[in-house]
Amino acid sequence: MSADLLRALRAIAGEPHVLTGTDAAPYLTDWRKVATGRALAVVRPGSTGQVRDVVRACVAAGAPVVPQGGNTGQVAGATPDASGRSVVVQLGRMNRVRSIDVENDTLVAEAGCVLQQVQQAAHAAGRLFPLSLGAEGTCQIGGNLATNAGGTQVLRYGNARELALGLEVVTAEGEVWNGLRALRKDNTGYDLRDLYIGSEGTLGIITAAALKLFPLPVAQRTALAATGSIARAVALLARARAMLGAELTAFELMSAVALRLVPAHFPQQRLPLPAQAPWYVLMETSDTESEARAGARFDALLAAALEAGEIDDAALAQSVAQSNAFWHLRESITLAVAAEGKCAKHDISMPTSRLGEFVTATDAALQANFPGVRSATFGHLGDGNLHYNILQPAGQRADEFAAAQERLSALVHERVAAAGGSISAEQGIGGLRTADLERFEDPVKLALLRRVKQALDPLGLMNPGKVLA
Numbered sequence: 001m002s003a004d005l006l007r008a009l010r011a012i013a014g015e016p017h018v019l020t021g022t023d024a025a026p027y028l029t030d031w032r033k034v035a036t037g038r039a040l041a042v043v044r045p046g047s048t049g050q051v052r053d054v055v056r057a058c059v060a061a062g063a064p065v066v067p068q069g070g071n072t073g074q075v076a077g078a079t080p081d082a083s084g085r086s087v088v089v090q091l092g093r094m095n096r097v098r099s100i101d102v103e104n105d106t107l108v109a110e111a112g113c114v115l116q117q118v119q120q121a122a123h124a125a126g127r128l129f130p131l132s133l134g135a136e137g138t139c140q141i142g143g144n145l146a147t148n149a150g151g152t153q154v155l156r157y158g159n160a161r162e163l164a165l166g167l168e169v170v171t172a173e174g175e176v177w178n179g180l181r182a183l184r185k186d187n188t189g190y191d192l193r194d195l196y197i198g199s200e201g202t203l204g205i206i207t208a209a210a211l212k213l214f215p216l217p218v219a220q221r222t223a224l225a226a227t228g229s230i231a232r233a234v235a236l237l238a239r240a241r242a243m244l245g246a247e248l249t250a251f252e253l254m255s256a257v258a259l260r261l262v263p264a265h266f267p268q269q270r271l272p273l274p275a276q277a278p279w280y281v282l283m284e285t286s287d288t289e290s291e292a293r294a295g296a297r298f299d300a301l302l303a304a305a306l307e308a309g310e311i312d313d314a315a316l317a318q319s320v321a322q323s324n325a326f327w328h329l330r331e332s333i334t335l336a337v338a339a340e341g342k343c344a345k346h347d348i349s350m351p352t353s354r355l356g357e358f359v360t361a362t363d364a365a366l367q368a369n370f371p372g373v374r375s376a377t378f379g380h381l382g383d384g385n386l387h388y389n390i391l392q393p394a395g396q397r398a399d400e401f402a403a404a405q406e407r408l409s410a411l412v413h414e415r416v417a418a419a420g421g422s423i424s425a426e427q428g429i430g431g432l433r434t435a436d437l438e439r440f441e442d443p444v445k446l447a448l449l450r451r452v453k454q455a456l457d458p459l460g461l462m463n464p465g466k467v468l469a
């Protein structure tokens with residue numbers, strides 16, 4: 001049976017695009033290297049029709065289908081299980097920007113377009129596609145939509161869901177839903193688009209998307225500011241919102257521990273401030289009028305924040321290159337954390353007003369229960385979203401830390417739930433957080449999610465074991 005399926009897949013996608021054995025290996029381990037699976041094959045279809053035919057062949061053979069984009073996900077959602085029966089459908093060959101409509105401010109891209117490629121296509125047409133995240137040189141727009149990715153511009157432009165107007169999807173049963181209408185208003189029935197977005201490959205395969213574009217900013221200002229506490233950073237956020245309104249496009253928080261890991265692992269990167277304060281904020285404003293206006297309004301904000309004691313010091317980027325260097329520091333934290341050793345990662349959100357107290361109390365509870373762990377927290381404070389990363393104690397054996405990790409994460413997530421927060425703000429559930437979803441989610445919601453899954457994937461072949469265990 002599996003030989004028949006392999007033959008069918010080769011006939012559909014072409015022999016060179018059906019990978020097995022060592023050729024398939026790079027696609028079978030997740031980005032964090034916490035999960036490795038096996039697969040009958042990794043297929044790289046080149047068109048929507050080929051994706052449809054691959055799904056139909058898998059349905060006929062009863063083989064699970066695992067959609068995969070850039071494989072940068074943080075929750076092992078694109079990794080097959082250990083059975084070896086799955087077919088990984090890797091979308092990388094579907095990488096055409098199909099059209100740009102500047103007047104309508106929209107762009108249609110195939111799912112396998114790398115995010116940076118979409119940003120560049122928009123820029124070349126004099127427009128902005130604002131989704132932006134550290135993995136943008138590798139992750140794909142299909143993966144971004146499947147995970148409802150967040151990133152650094154959510155504060156101003158919303159997450160991936162808010163940036164998509166329409167989708168083309170190959171359903172779990174191998175039909176093509178053409179929902180690529182680039183409309184800002186369309187109240188025709190239940191919103192299937194929003195159901196597929198964020199479904200992490202468990203309901204169907206996104207093959208293309210109609211995306212929203214925006215005006216390019218005329219001027220930007222970026223500053224890295226030192227602050228004494230999360231409470232002060234939250235006060236600064238309120239001030240920045242009040243003084244800059246929609247011009248405030250990013251507001252990122254980093255602990256000194258997280259920030260210092262970057263030059264420690266990548267010595268070519270320098271900190272523009274001595275990292276003596278406990279917390280740092282990376283702020284950016286985007287002005288659509290003029291350089292002079294951007295500069296005056298940002299300077300006024302920094303002066304008021306210094307005066308109010310919300311920040312102790314700030315480095316203002318003097319050029320685009322310097323601004324890029326500040327962002328490079330921020331975006332290198334994930335890699336620096338990975339290089340530092342074992343880490344228990346938590347992607348949490350809660351009302352910003354509760355974050356300061358949560359971090360102080362949870363840091364203390366972790367020290368009491370797991371002495372020596374180090375909290376390398378950073379994230380999108382403007383969205384109430386922190387990557388609450390707990391590093392193994394210096395010198396501890398990796399297996400000792402791994403043995404404690406389940407208890408440690410339970411402690412963190414119980415506190416998140418008690419604070420009215422979410423145990424997955426932007427990265428999704430994947431294969432790593434299914435038990436937490438089960439434990440912390442509302443039971444009525446869970447029952448409805450199961451019915452949705454049953455309705456759209458009646459055979460249970462789309463990315464089994466992900467989101468709902």
Ligand code: FAD
Pocket residue numbers: 031066067068069070071072073074076077078091111132133134135138139140141142143144145146147148149150151152200201202204205206207331334335426427430463466
């Ligand atoms: P993959 O990892 O390949 O897949 C992710 C999930 O989507 C899987 O469940 C997969 O089955 C499904 N999937 C993929 N493509 C499709 C498709 N075409 N149709 C249906 N399902 C599909 N995430 C954020 O939200 N914000 C951040 O700021 C952020 N920063 C990051 C920084 C770094 C350095 C790294 C490594 C990751 C970061 N991430 C961030 C996580 C990751 O980049 C995002 O989750 C991204 O959206 C995943 O895209 P991908 O193409 O790599 O998807």
